[in-house]
Amino acid sequence: MTFSICVREEYETERGACHRRFGVAVTTRLPGVGTLCPFVSDRGAVATQSLVNVDLGARGIDYIDDGLAVDDALQALLNADDGAPQRQLHGVDGETTFAFSGTECVDEYGHREGDHYTVAGNMLTGDAVLEATAEAYAANAVHDATDRSTGPRAVTADIETDPLAKRLIDALAAGDLEGGDKREELSVQSAAVVVETTESHAVEPPxxxxxxxxxETPIADLRATYDLAKRGYSDTLAQYEGAFDADSLGAASE
Known part of the structure; x- marks a missing residue:
């Protein structure tokens, strides 16, 4: 059930501050995937799927937050899990990636690892779903993974980029265009996107x-919801940013 992507990005703000952000996007032909599969903090991102064990995701992100490397954290959890052959588990931390697909997952299944992202899926129409998801994200990633010595790729007026949440939704859309989850008999579906960053905001982007x-149309609906949330965020900042900065409703715009 499911295909998903976990990513890490390094970026520079207009004021020259360097930050990291992590994200997961996931979709499946079952309801409620956002309650089960994605786990994100400002230190890592994990997705648990196939025969879902939510504990693998929750404990995995806790271990990463405690300073354990993602590969050590997730492999240790799998080693203690009798159901590991039926699981998929993948993720990223600040330096590395990890991806696992058990041999008892249902075809078509598999995973991909890039320098700063992982993609995994099962019960897919074909391998092209994974390839398309990975390629769509990698083509628009805000990160120079080939030369870490130069530091984060700067997001400036010369490099326009969409927010990570939108780019993750676009990556899901690319995989879905290749067929996505093959269980057409299941019409009720779901999707989710979660992003965390080390950068702080007076008002967190919803x-x-x-x-x-x-x-029945998870990718289109998630994209539409994103567009509305982004527009609402802009409206909120215009109306209330002064109130949040001053911690006083008296500072809100009329």
């Missing part, structure tokens, strides 16, 4: 944590 728990 489009960084979105779920469609039950719909």
């Amino acid at each position: 489009y960084n944590d979105l779920r469609l728990d039950a719909t």
Whole structure:
């Protein structure tokens, strides 16, 4: 059930501060995937799927937050899990990646690892779903993974980029165009995207944590929800940013 992508990006703000952000996007032909599969913090991102064991994701991100490398954290959890052959588990931390697909997952299944992302899926129409998802993300990633010595790729007026949440939704859309989840008899589907960053905001962007728990058109609906949330965020900042900065409703725009 499912295909998903986990990513890490390094970026520079207009003021020259360097930050990291992590994200997961996932979709499946079952309801409520956002409650089960994606786990994200400002130190890593993990997705658990196939025969889902939510504990693998929750404990995995806890271990990463405690300073354990993602490969050590997730492999240790799998080693203690009797159901590991039926699991998929993948993720990223600040330096490395990890991806696992058990031999008892249902075809078509598999995973991909890049320098700063992982993609995994099962019960897919074909291997092209994974390839398309990975390629769509990699083509628009904000990260120079080939030369870490130069530091993060700067996001400036010369390099326009969409927020990570939108680019992750676009990556899911690319995989879905290749067929996605093959179980056409299951019409009720779901999708989710979650992003966390080391950068702080007076008002946290609501489009960084979105779920469609039950719909027949999960990617289109998630994209539409993202567009509305982003527009609402802009409206909120215009109306209330002064109030949040001053911690006073008296500073809100009329």
